[in-house]
Amino acid sequence: MTKLLEWVSVLSAMFAVWYSLIGGYVKHPLIEKNINLILISPLIFIALFGLYAVTVVLYRVFTFNNCEEAAKELQNEIAEARKDLLDKGLKF
C-alpha cells in the first residue's frame, strides 16, 4: 500500500465516523448535546495540528545546532592541510 493510499484510508475512516455522528445515524443524548462541537471538530483538529506543526518546526529551527566548533576546527585543518600539501609539492 502506498503512503497516499494509507492516508486516504485513514482519512475516509475518520470521515465515516464523523459523518455518522452529524448525520443522525447514531443516536445518543451526548451526541445531541455536543452536536455543534462535533460539527466543527475537523476544523479544530486541523487547527490544533497546525499549531503543533508550527511549534515543532520553530522549536527545531531555534535549537538547530550551529556547529561553531566544527567550523573553527575545519578552518584550522584547512590551514594545516595547505601547508602540508605545499611541503609535499602540490601546486594549488
Next chain:
Amino acid sequence: MAATIYDSEITKSDKYSILLPTYNERENLPIIIWLIMKYLDNSGYDFEVIIIDDGSPDGTLDVAKQLQNIYGSSKILLRPREKKLGLGTAYVHGMKHATGNFIIIMDSDLSHHPKFIPQFIELQQEQDYDLVSGTRYKDGGGVYGWDFKRKLISRGANFITQLLLRPGASDLTGSFRLYKKDVLQKLIDSCVSKGYVFQMEMIIRARQFEFTIGEVPITFVDRVYGESKLGGSEIVQFAKALLYLFATT
C-alpha cells in the same frame, strides 16, 4: 575469544571505496583528500578514493593527478568523464571501478567531514546495517553557515517529509552515506529522480526494500569555498519528488 578473532578476520577483508564526484572543486579537492588520509590512513581500514571529475574547466583533474602522485595510485583512483552527466550516473560510473565491498558517498565541497567515516564504519559493523546515513537533524549533528530562512525551509521540508513518507531516517536530502555495494547498486537501479532529490528517493526506496538503516549525527559546514544554493527551482524539485514518492511508494 575465538569469536573476536573470527570477527576481526572478517573485518580485515572489508574494503571501503569512497566515491568523490567533483565539478570545479580545485580548491576543495586537495583538502578533502588530505582529511580522508588523516582520518583513515591510521585507522587500519582498507580503503580507496575514486575521484569522478566531470570535465571541470577549472583544472580539478590536474590537481587530482598531483594528489595521485603524492598519495599513490592504489589509494587515489581517477575515473574522469568528459562532461557533466549528473550525480546518479557518477555513482554508477564510480562503482564500476570500485574494488571495495562497501561504498561511501560524500560531497567534495568540505561540507562533509571525513572524520565521521570511521564512525559510519563502526556503526555499520556493530549492527550489520545495509546503509548508514549521516544526519544533521539528530542530537550531536547540526549545520554551520545557515541563516534563519534556510533553517526554516530545511526544518519545514523535513517535517512534512517525515509526516508524509515516514522514511525511518531523519536526514533524507543529505548525501553523506555508507552503503553495502550490492545495496547501492539495487537502489540506483530502482531510482528515477535526477538532481539532489535523488538522495531522498534512495533512502525511501531503501525503506521499501526493507534495508536496515543506521544513522550517525554529522556536523555540516556549508561551503567554505564557492556558493551554496537553495533557490525556488530546488524547492519545486523537492515538492515534486515528495509528491511522486508519496503517491508511488
